[in-house]
Amino acid sequence: MVAVAMADETEPQRIARALRRKDPDFIDGLVSQYHYRLLRYLTFLTSRREQAEDLVQETWLRVLERAWQYNGSSRFEPWLFAIARNLAMDDLRKRERTASDTVGECSASGDDSPFRAAAKSEDAMRISAALGALEPIYREALLLRFQEDLSLAEIAEVAGAPVATVSSRIQRGLAMLRGGLEGNSNAI
Amino acid sequence: MQSDTHQRARSLVDQGAVEGISPEEQRWLSRHTDECGECAGYAEMSQRAIRALDSFAFEIDPEAARRVQDAVRDRLIETRPRRRNLMAGIVAAMVLTVAGSLVMWALTGWMAERWGIPARAWQMGFAMFWVLPSILLDAVLVFGQRFIGEHLAVEEGESL
Numbered sequence A: 001m002v003a004v005a006m007a008d009e010t011e012p013q014r015i016a017r018a019l020r021r022k023d024p025d026f027i028d029g030l031v032s033q034y035h036y037r038l039l040r041y042l043t044f045l046t047s048r049r050e051q052a053e054d055l056v057q058e059t060w061l062r063v064l065e066r067a068w069q070y071n072g073s074s075r076f077e078p079w080l081f082a083i084a085r086n087l088a089m090d091d092l093r094k095r096e097r098t099a100s101d102t103v104g105e106c107s108a109s110g111d112d113s114p115f116r117a118a119a120k121s122e123d124a125m126r127i128s129a130a131l132g133a134l135e136p137i138y139r140e141a142l143l144l145r146f147q148e149d150l151s152l153a154e155i156a157e158v159a160g161a162p163v164a165t166v167s168s169r170i171q172r173g174l175a176m177l178r179g180g181l182e183g184n185s186n187a188i
Numbered sequence B: 001m002q003s004d005t006h007q008r009a010r011s012l013v014d015q016g017a018v019e020g021i022s023p024e025e026q027r028w029l030s031r032h033t034d035e036c037g038e039c040a041g042y043a044e045m046s047q048r049a050i051r052a053l054d055s056f057a058f059e060i061d062p063e064a065a066r067r068v069q070d071a072v073r074d075r076l077i078e079t080r081p082r083r084r085n086l087m088a089g090i091v092a093a094m095v096l097t098v099a100g101s102l103v104m105w106a107l108t109g110w111m112a113e114r115w116g117i118p119a120r121a122w123q124m125g126f127a128m129f130w131v132l133p134s135i136l137l138d139a140v141l142v143f144g145q146r147f148i149g150e151h152l153a154v155e156e157g158e159s160l
Helices: A011-020 A024-046 A049-065 A076-098 A114-118 A122-133 A136-146 A152-159 A163-182 B003-018 B023-035 B037-053 B064-115 B119-143 B145-158
Strands: none
Touching (some): A011 A024, A011 A076, A024 A049, A049 A076, A049 B064, A122 A163, A122 B037, A136 A152, A136 A163, A136 B037, A152 A163, A163 B003, A163 B037, B003 B023, B003 B037, B023 B037, B064 B119
16 A cells, blocks of 8 residues: 555544545555455345445445545444445345345355355354344344454444344344254254 | 353353453353353353354455456546546636626726716625625535535446
């Protein structure tokens, strides 16, 4: 990244400055740096790999449009994921109106599940079906807490929900995953 | 053991996984799970579920990030001329307003003198019907620049 750091500038402030200046090299670096995490987040949210890939690009284009909104006073990840989430939810709502699938179901069951394809351990295979069966809001909460390591307040900011609701979603999601591990479809 | 003790243990396991528990609560939980196999199993299952989440790895097309970078750069190139044109238009409008006002002031003064209109009268009329509307228009252009910029951004978003 080419942007020169100013004295005492935090990373979020540096990102905010580069976004407002529309620094192309810096933004290239951001795209690279966050590509996998953004794709993973959108896949968890939508359970559709191809759609997630399209949404990654739309997210960055929306970041360009809304660059003036990010001032670097908080971490970049929650702001980025919130943009991605809004796009994903808009897309899910459009699909609900036109498709016969209900929200939260995997676009394809069993072998076509993006979670099954991505599972790299036996336990991951066991919970992949449970993940696919969860509603997006529970998958999202689990990912943001345990893989992105966001705080509850940051997850609440992304999801637009109170902290208590986020906590409840994580616990419920974990309960479903425990059920998946135990081979019990009726989780506690 | 009391069922509410087990309930408390499971609740602490859940809370610990989500937001953490105090050292005192952790000590209580550890003592309980040392004695209660069922609750120890519950805690172990929770930890396994969390570790399993870390075992998902999505394959990435090596060119995927590059395609996104290209799309972003294309958008940056597209939007720069529009913003420059907008700024140039605003500056031109302001310059023309000032220049035009000076010309009209001189012309109005000359005509008023020929027709015997008192200076105060034509000057007040000029202020009301020429200068004020121009100032208002310039204020809209200057302070509305951000609004117009956002509107352009919304248009660009809708064109996706």
